[in-house]
Amino acid sequence: QSALTQPASVSGSPGQSITISCTGTSSDVGGYNHVSWYQQHPGKAPKFIIYDVSNRPSGVSNRFSGSKSGNTASLTISGLQAEDEADYYCSSYTSSTTWVFGGGTKLTVL
Amino acid sequence: QVLLVETGGGVVQPGRSLRLSCATSGFTFTTYGLHWVRQAPGKGLEWVAIIWHDGSKGYYADSVKGRFTISRDNSRNTVFLQMNSLRAEDTATYYCARDDGLNPTYWGQGTLVTVSS
Numbered sequence: 397q398s399a400l401t402q403p404a405s406v407s408g409s410p411g412q413s414i415t416i417s418c419t420g421t422s423s424d425v426g427g428y429n430h431v432s433w434y435q436q437h438p439g440k441a442p443k444f445i446i447y448d449v450s451n452r453p454s455g456v457s458n459r460f461s462g463s464k465s466g467n468t469a470s471l472t473i474s475g476l477q478a479e480d481e482a483d484y485y486c487s488s489y490t491s492s493t494t495w496v497f498g499g500g501t502k503l504t505v506l
Numbered sequence: 507q508v509l510l511v512e513t514g515g516g517v518v519q520p521g522r523s524l525r526l527s528c529a530t531s532g533f534t535f536t537t538y539g540l541h542w543v544r545q546a547p548g549k550g551l552e553w554v555a556i557i558w559h560d561g562s563k564g565y566y567a568d569s570v571k572g573r574f575t576i577s578r579d580n581s582r583n584t585v586f587l588q589m590n591s592l593r594a595e596d597t598a599t600y601y602c603a604r605d606d607g608l609n610p611t612y613w614g615q616g617t618l619v620t621v622s623s
Contacts, residue, residue: 397568399550430608434551441601441616442551447609485551489608493565495541495553 400425400486400498407504413474416501418486419467424496426467430489433462433471436500437482446471473503481505508532508612510602515617518592526587528602528614535583536560539605542576542587544598545616552598556605557585570596592621 401419408414418425418433425431433446446452446462449469459474469488473480486498514526528540542554555576557564564576575588585602599618603610 428608432609432611441613443613444609444611447606447611453611487551487553487610493556494567495556495610497543497551497553500550 397424397490397492397494397496400488400496402484402486402498402501404499405502405504407506408473408476409506410476410478412476413472414476414503415473416471416484416486416503418469418471418488418498420469420488420496421467423492424488424490425464425469427491428489429464431462431464431469432487433460433469434485434487435480435482436485442485476505478505508604510604510612510614512600512602512614512617515600515619517620517622519623520593520621522592523588523590524592524619526589526600526602526617526619528585528587530583530585530602530604533604536580540576540578540585541603541605541610542585542600543603543610543613544596544600546595546598549598553610554600555587589619592619594621597621 431449434442436442445456449464450462484501509531512528541556555566557576573591578585599616601616603613
């Protein structure tokens with residue numbers, strides 16, 4: 397199972413919006429709505445911020461939103477804040493009853 | 507609150523075995539599947555395995571199939587990962603995570619496994 401494709405890095409200034417893409421195939425992202433997004437700060441465990449494409453768990457800021465079109469899912473962070481600087485990963489359920497992660501995207505807040 | 511605590515990591519020689527544990531609390535254990543996910547130093551996340559809520563099925567990544575076994579003890583609210591025939595490329599921090607509707611959600615803090623002679 398090949399990893400989902402994410403950009404290696406994105407950046408934005410405080411207050412701006414950024415979008416991170418996550419591209420898979422019809423056997424994973426395109427075939428199921430079980431796409432999740434995670435935020436990981438250095439030395440910390442991943443924290444889930446989006447599940448089932450666009451649902452936010454309680455306690456996660458509404459500045460984080462998710463969407464999907466075809467084989468590509470996206471995470472948008474609006475009103476960028478310094479604390480958003482972290483690595484972001486997507487994951488998807490697959491047709492083989494396995495899960496696959498993206499390679500990760502490093503977000504830099506300028 | 508949902509809590510997952512992994513233990514059992516350490517330094518092990520290539521070809522040897524190690525068993526990781528993940529003790530959970532704060533939720534009805536028998537209702538949820540549990541994943542193991544790993545992260546090699548400085549690298550991204552890699553899914554390893556899942557066990558269904560009732561322990562009836564386990565699924566594995568190709569990279570560990572035949573070498574790793576996931577199991578659970580519903581009386582102790584604990585999930586295990588038995589790792590055999592360990593290789594250098596298995597060196598990673600291993601996380602357990604709860605499954606919510608086919609999404610890995612709540613994660614533990616991880617336990618580091620180093621495979622080295």
